[in-house]
Amino acid sequence: MTTIDATTQTDRPGGPATTPILEAHGLVKTFGRVVGLDGVDLELYRGEVLAIIGDNGAGKSTLIKCLTGAEIPDRGGILLDGKPVHFKRPQDARTAGIETVYQTLAVAPSLDVASNLFLGREVRRKGVLGSVFRMTDRAGMRERARRELRELGISTLQDVTVPVENLSGGQRQAVAVARAAAFGSKVVVLDEPTAALGVRESGQVLELVRTLRDKGVPVIIISHNMPQVFEVADRIHIQRLGKRVATITPKSHTMTEAVAIMTGAAEA
Amino acid sequence: MSTSMLPAHDPALEFLDHRTPIDRARGLLHRYPALSPAIVLVVSVIVFGFLNDRFWAPGNLSLITQQVAVVGTLAVAQTLVILTAGIDLSVGSAMVLASMVIAQVTSAAGVPAVPALMIGLVVGLATGGLNGLLVTRLKLPPFIATLGTLNIFLAITLLYSRGATVRGAEMPSLMTWTGTTFPVFGVRISTGVLLMLGAYLLVALVLSRTAWGTHVYAVGDDKDAARLSGISVNRVLLSVYLSAGAILALAAWIQIGRSNAASPNVGVDLNLDSITAVVIGGTSLFGGRGTVWGTLLGALIVGVFRNGLSLAGLDVLYQTLAVGVLVIIAVSLDQWIRKVRK
Ligand SMILES: Nc1ncnc2c1ncn2[C@@H]1O[C@H](COP(=O)(O)OP(=O)(O)O)[C@@H](O)[C@H]1O
Numbered sequence: 001m002t003t004i005d006a007t008t009q010t011d012r013p014g015g016p017a018t019t020p021i022l023e024a025h026g027l028v029k030t031f032g033r034v035v036g037l038d039g040v041d042l043e044l045y046r047g048e049v050l051a052i053i054g055d056n057g058a059g060k061s062t063l064i065k066c067l068t069g070a071e072i073p074d075r076g077g078i079l080l081d082g083k084p085v086h087f088k089r090p091q092d093a094r095t096a097g098i099e100t101v102y103q104t105l106a107v108a109p110s111l112d113v114a115s116n117l118f119l120g121r122e123v124r125r126k127g128v129l130g131s132v133f134r135m136t137d138r139a140g141m142r143e144r145a146r147r148e149l150r151e152l153g154i155s156t157l158q159d160v161t162v163p164v165e166n167l168s169g170g171q172r173q174a175v176a177v178a179r180a181a182a183f184g185s186k187v188v189v190l191d192e193p194t195a196a197l198g199v200r201e202s203g204q205v206l207e208l209v210r211t212l213r214d215k216g217v218p219v220i221i222i223s224h225n226m227p228q229v230f231e232v233a234d235r236i237h238i239q240r241l242g243k244r245v246a247t248i249t250p251k252s253h254t255m256t257e258a259v260a261i262m263t264g265a266a267e268a
Numbered sequence: 269m270s271t272s273m274l275p276a277h278d279p280a281l282e283f284l285d286h287r288t289p290i291d292r293a294r295g296l297l298h299r300y301p302a303l304s305p306a307i308v309l310v311v312s313v314i315v316f317g318f319l320n321d322r323f324w325a326p327g328n329l330s331l332i333t334q335q336v337a338v339v340g341t342l343a344v345a346q347t348l349v350i351l352t353a354g355i356d357l358s359v360g361s362a363m364v365l366a367s368m369v370i371a372q373v374t375s376a377a378g379v380p381a382v383p384a385l386m387i388g389l390v391v392g393l394a395t396g397g398l399n400g401l402l403v404t405r406l407k408l409p410p411f412i413a414t415l416g417t418l419n420i421f422l423a424i425t426l427l428y429s430r431g432a433t434v435r436g437a438e439m440p441s442l443m444t445w446t447g448t449t450f451p452v453f454g455v456r457i458s459t460g461v462l463l464m465l466g467a468y469l470l471v472a473l474v475l476s477r478t479a480w481g482t483h484v485y486a487v488g489d490d491k492d493a494a495r496l497s498g499i500s501v502n503r504v505l506l507s508v509y510l511s512a513g514a515i516l517a518l519a520a521w522i523q524i525g526r527s528n529a530a531s532p533n534v535g536v537d538l539n540l541d542s543i544t545a546v547v548i549g550g551t552s553l554f555g556g557r558g559t560v561w562g563t564l565l566g567a568l569i570v571g572v573f574r575n576g577l578s579l580a581g582l583d584v585l586y587q588t589l590a591v592g593v594l595v596i597i598a599v600s601l602d603q604w605i606r607k608v609r610k
């Protein structure tokens with residue numbers, strides 16, 4: 001097995017010269033006496049899918065939360081595009097271009113697909129209707145929603161006026177991912193996006209992840225499903241007991257080796 | 269790597285559903301919450317018209333609209349609150365407080381009409397603001413918060429007015445202007461009814477055409493999801509209770525015109541009657557689903573039932589009974605409709 005440094009140097013997509021789009025170093029987060037993160041580094045490069053795996057309680061969600069403003073780390077720093085950022089709340093990260101799909105889907109079931117895609121960032125109409133009367137540009141948002149969904153290859157969602165509650169689980173997840181991906185975001189973070197889905201629907205979501213990556217949007221994905229991780233990820237960040245123990249790739253390691261590192265049965 | 273693990277998806281499959289006609293009906297009612305009250309209203313109007321031909325008399329139709337004006341206006345405020353999965357038990361008593369303040373400052377203190385109405389608006393906003401702060405800052409369940417303020421507003425009203433009614437003649441004529449009527453195709457419509465319709469139109473437009481309207485539905489749907497979507501949930505809630513306060517001030521004005529007086533004893537039934545109209549109008553008590561037009565239909569249904577049953581010579585208790593049955597049917601229907609959600 002190779003060392004952490006060797007794999008990160010040789011296998012990152014942009015080559016050694018590129019700076020990571022998102023970078024964390026020395027992240028520490030404690031909850032009272034419980035150590036959630038114990039000095040974690042992470043690098044995400046342009047155009048890659050980075051999977052985060054680890055046992056329950058390894059600190060995956062806490063790491064994600066620190067990167068997306070849902071938790072504030074005790075120590076350590078985060079760089080976005082090489083510049084330090086200090087997120088106080090999720091909205092800060094979102095404004096900076098980091099979109100997150102939380103495990104508990106953040107969609108409004110009774111609103112239609114287009115309204116959900118634009119929820120919290122509605123587009124107003126031009127002229128006084130928009131500026132004085134604050135009317136939203138419904139037709140424009142629907143048109144834009146259709147276009148975004150088409151570009152993401154989500155052909156099953158062409159009727160953007162359907163309430164989200166009438167959709168299947170996979171389609172809802174697709175709406176949530178599309179929402180994260182649709183607005184020129186720099187980074188998309190997905191926390192266990194396929195956990196509640198069947199095989200076919202999981203496949204749709206993974207396809208979406210690849211589409212995003214191919215459009216140049218890097219993706220961080222937490223998953224427990226090793227075959228899915230090995231299918232979709234370019235690199236795999238392994239968390240164990242609040243630390244990053246290794247960063248591997250599907251080519252450098254087998255699933256069995258990855259699980260062994262994850263559980264502490266093998267050294268990285 | 270990029271080969272799909274999926275079979276090619278066939279969009280036509282989405283339309284080949286195997287739903288029964290009942291499922292379809294449920295889906296339709298789910299998508300158009302005002303549909304069931306619209307059907308109930310049409311049927312009840314036809315039935316009551318058959319039972320007694322005086323029902324269609326212009327004077328009677330005029331009476332129904334005027335009886336609906338106050339509770340119908342309060343029900344607009346109630347709809348906003350219920351859409352956020354809240355409830356406002358205090359709208360009626362807050363309205364009476366506003367109407368007593370308007371009446372007192374014009375009659376006893378001699379404040380001119382327009383400033384008096386502004387004072388009424390401020391009272392309405394203050395009551396709504398108090399409810400909003402209790403719900404957003406103290407995190408009280410709306411039911412409890414407004415149960416408390418219901419009693420507080422009631423007590424303040426009685427203390428402030430010393431239980432005395434102020435007659436319309438003691439106030440400037442603008443105060444009772446909402447009770448003046450004019451003919452529309454032979455049916456006399458009051459200014460108050462027009463103001464009520466204006467409130468419906470305005471709120472319907474705001475709910476369907478502004479981001480704020482979308483956020484009201486989103487907050488009622490799922491507060492956490494709304495928050496994670498970047499919506500300031502507390503700000504939306506506070507603005508909803510403040511809007512309710514402004515609307516109940518309008519209702520206070522309509523009430524003074526309608527009864528040609530301001531009385532501290534009118535509002536207790538209105539708290540619950542406004543909820544009745546909203547619920548019969550197809551708005552879900554669980555939030556996120558419903559329209560103000562449904563509420564207007566709900567208010568009209570209650571008015572038509574009360575009027576039709578009394579024309580049929582039935583005791584007023586049967587009206588109360590009928591309204592009770594309607595509420596239970598409406599809520600059961602909502603429960604059943606909501607099962608569409610997977
Ligand atoms: N809000 C919290 N309060 C207290 N302890 C927490 C909190 N969030 C996470 N933890 C603890 O931090 C550790 C890492 O948790 P988490 O990041 O959720 O792990 P994972 O997502 O990998 O399962 C666990 O021991 C967990 O109990």
Ligand SMILES: [Mg+2]
Pocket residue numbers: 060061062
């Ligand atoms: Mg977790």
